Amino acid sequence: MARRRSRRPQSSRLAQPLDRVALMVMAGLSLALGLLILSGDHATARVRDFSWQDRQVGAEDRAFLITFSRPMDVASVEQNLTADPPLPGKVSWAGRRMAYTLTAPLPYGESFTVSLEGARDRYGANADRPGHFEPFEATFQTRQRAFLYIGTTGDEANRLVLADVARQERTILTPKTLSVLAFEPYPLGDKVLFSASDTSQQDGSLLNQQIYTVTTGITPRPPVDFTRDRPPFWQQVLPPRPPVPSGELSLILDNQNYQNLKFDLSPDGQTIVVQRVNQQDPADFGPWLVRPGESPRPIETEPGGDFLIAPDSQSLLLLQGQGTAIIDLGDDVSRGPRQPLDFLPNYGRVLDMAADGSAAAMVNFNQDDPEKRFTESLFLVTNQGREEELLQVNGAILEAAFDPTQPVLYVLASELIDPADSLEEPILQATDAYVEQPLLLAIALTSGEVSPLLRLPQQQPIHLSVAPDGRALLLDLAGADTGAGAPEAPKIWYLPVVHQATQAASPAAESPAAKSQPAESPAAESPETKGPGAKTSPLESADASPASDPAATSEPAVTPPTLAAPEEFPFSGIQATWLP
């Protein structure tokens, strides 16, 4: 339209100043446009944003995003995208964004490099000209392989210790005056919530525990959660806060008027539930809710026993009477007594819940069935209402933990055995006819297949912790009673997990050995036979086997995993728990 108008002869009708200026400018612009188009395309496509750039990702992070500056030729990107070590996953596109969803969880304590070269933008691909693409390379890390424990010997006694598996470093986090009783790490591993009694005080008895947090010295750099709202603009501009040194203590809940008995930290780190009892009035007993920025307040409900905060951080599973009540932890908790959301009458104990909240491992003490009396059953209760008995033992079900990455449940349970039937030497003098034999079992939840992993020495307590990447277990055992004097210091064992699916790729000769050897190992090997030299090496050799398997892409394992050779750490402690 403009051209037609400008081709018209300059008649007197167009003699106005505006006509002259407008036509001149239009002609000039046409010239400039023509030159610009003839000069060709000089733009270079590039990666605008990589959502895991220099971040530390955890097991819960399953996908990253790459945003390009212009629409890309999808095939050229997918073919040229490389990662070192390889990252098995699936690609999906939404415009200029590419999402890469991992099919297998990443092993912790590693650094990954993602690079892309020779990709082409969509225009270049169509015009069959060499595309301009700025080569892209970025790195990200997975979180540290580290765990926490309460030390038992020497300087570490009753103090919280952070052990870094890769660097083989140990850091004592809490001061000498605090005797740590229980602890739970925050979701990013930057802080630990713990209860401790102050031994420097007159009343520093076990009943006077207060609840604290302590920093671990780890500065989390989690990836930006792109499903949530972005942080405000000023937060993106401000420089990151300086790293916090380890060992910074702060008191969360004191013991004035109330004794603190037990606590649990919600998986999002925002809610703490503490079981408290009034020091003057023992009938004033029940769970309290502690949230940052709010004063602690009791949850108005029937008094209960053991409890666990559900993975959604919004509800509490509380043992009440003969069953388990599910109580809402929503905002209006203080408004009078509340009815439980749900009540599961048969289950006297909740051991663990799957991280996605889809299932819980619960114990039925079989009180109602005369035939099953004196046995305990482990049930899998799903949020669909399905209740499946996984295991029935005539001893006790001690602990259960879901594998965060596979449909596998690890169980510590004990069976009553007649020591005379046992092939081993009787460890206890058989004044009783039966002893309880603890076992470590793995149950594949898809098939219900139970496979015993280890027979454990007959000392309790035993504590189990599953690594967040599902590639190792930690087991701490009370020290063997040597008969003469004090018992041995408790030991922490490192058990690398070998999943069946991954095992297929590793040399086949290993598998029977791996299965048979650990069944005896902790029980058979007496701690004295281990030299100090042997104690330092385990970490690397155990570390290598789970990290080196590349075949995690295959079908999810239906069969229970097995264990590689367990290794013992050269220090002693209890309640060894992986950092998330």
Added chain:
Amino acid sequence: MAGSMTQLNNGITLFFSLLVEAMPFLLIGVLFSSVLLLFVDEQKLLAIMPKNVVLAALAGSLIGFMFPVCECGNIPVARRLLMKGAPSAVAIGFLLAAPTVNPVVFWATWIAFRDQPEIVFLRVGFTLIVAVTIALIFSAQDDMRPFLQDNLTRMMGEPESSAAADPEVSPLLKSGTFLMQSPGQLLQLDAPPAQVLAQVAVAPPPLGTRLQMMVDNMVLELRELGAVLVIGSAIAALVQVAVPREIILGLGQGPVTSILAMMALAWVVSICSTVDAFFALSFASTFTSGALLAFLVFGPMIDLKNISLLLTVFKGRAIVYLFALAAQLIFLLTLIMNLYTS
């Protein structure tokens, strides 16, 4: 048969989604416009206009921050500015920039393109560049009357007298039945009481009455602009059903043609500037940032729908200049962006 039913369903879905998306923005626009009609004295607004041409053009472009109207609402206001004797730079700057450079559109664009914040700022920046440039070109003409419609020039009277006119001379905003009260002063008979009173009253009516009139005016403008919005949404839905996106994508394969395609789309679709960011977002996957910006800057300035509205103010020649200059400037800016940055 099944295919056409699907198309009809798609069209209706698109139509309603556009309508639902746009309605709240329109409501806000109508609210602001009514507040301004009754609570802000345009004379004082004009008195603070700078005398320098460039500053005047810039000021006109930025008035949108006080009159958050989409392109359906800005033409009557620009017309009122022209009739009040405002410099043509102010009026043209306002006409071209106000639909984009205003808080509502800025916010809507921000919501849509939050992960590409440069689109938001470049949209405002390019709009200001284009609007100021065209306003400067138009200010080459001291007397705009040869380019305005005859009935408008008659109402304006002589340029000298219009500048010194009685400040109570009221703008004529809409078509309708008019009463000539005195030379150059008109009263619209079928206008709502609010607008009549705003035109004839020497002293502002009491607050209660003004609020009542504001509500009346809101209802009127909502009905008027709502109808335009319904038609716009229907056209947009129709175009998207009748012209499959593959055709538009086919037009816009290269860095150059993609801009032309998006400008053509913006012109045809005539979507309101308060919601066009969401419309453009659906093309963000397949088009370059330059092409998206061409859509976002060009659409609010000139489109199918408001050419008919512009014809009530300007003669065809002026509209051609507006259209061609805007198209060329935007093409130039976004082409530089596509070919040299990215």
